[in-house]
């Protein structure tokens with residue numbers, strides 16, 4: 001289990017991570033969300049021991065993480081850093097060996113990954129000859145080739161086209177299935193909603209939403225109502241508990257204060273005429289973030 005206990009990191013007067021506590025069990029695929037500057041990379045650097053926390057403790061299976069943990073850890077840094085002049089396969093094998101892997105096994109695993117990511121022909125090319133997206137795939141391979149127990153991925157999907165995003169997502173899910181504990185950060189809520197059971201949303205260094213996605217959504221309640229009818233829906237704006245309305249081509253989207261308000265809306269609609277659609281929608285992570293952080297995600 002990866003444990004962060006009341007971790008704080010300050011840069012002079014500025015607090016980048018503020019009293020963060022997390023428990024991430026083994027074999028978990030954990031999503032770390034936050035806008036630019038929320039504190040995600042700083043947290044990762046503290047987990048990896050690159051930065052020292054001012055307060056708090058970080059443990060992986062009861063042990064602090066340091067250079068000795070290197071074979072156990074995989075890290076895809078946000079600032080991608082491969083040697084541009086070095087050849088692809090040579091580089092991956094070299095990095096795997098630094099993580100304690102045997103040369104022959106490293107070569108076999110490298111070939112397997114290059115094949116999986118549809119880039120076996122690049123094995124002998126210099127990294128600088130590859131496109132940005134393909135360089136990113138190589139960097140990803142470098143972070144997983146030695147079969148780490150704990151894998152930290154900082155924005156793994158940024159800069160990839162949709163086909164490669166899918167390729168990487170599948171790889172991440174497979175690694176999780178085979179027992180790797182994975183923590184990844186993203187700006188994009190949909191990636192986290194799709195992949196993670198558990199997540200933490202950071203805002204200005206603090207966790208504003210944290211826990212199991214299903215529980216977070218359930219406890220928040222369904223506060224979006226979509227209505228379609230063959231009469232004017234303008235009167236709904238006046239109903240108590242309706243916070244915001246938005247007309248769309250098909251009907252009206254309403255944001256309400258609590259789930260029960262939908263009953264009032266439904267009764268009011270029935271009195272007016274024929275309702276073609278009435279839908280109580282699950283909140284998106286974005287809705288939850290806005291309410292909890294008191295700010296828009298972007």
Ligand SMILES: Nc1ncnc2c1ncn2[C@@H]1O[C@H](COP(=O)(O)OP(=O)(O)OP(=O)(O)O)[C@@H](O)[C@H]1O
Nearest residue numbers: 011014016034035036037038039040041042043078
């Ligand atoms: N070495 C440093 N010195 C001073 N301030 C820093 C340092 N590293 C990070 N910060 C500040 O800490 C805050 C959090 O930065 P961090 O890189 O952790 O955010 P992030 O959530 O990873 O954002 P992004 O998605 O943009 O990478 C930012 O305001 C940043 O300017």
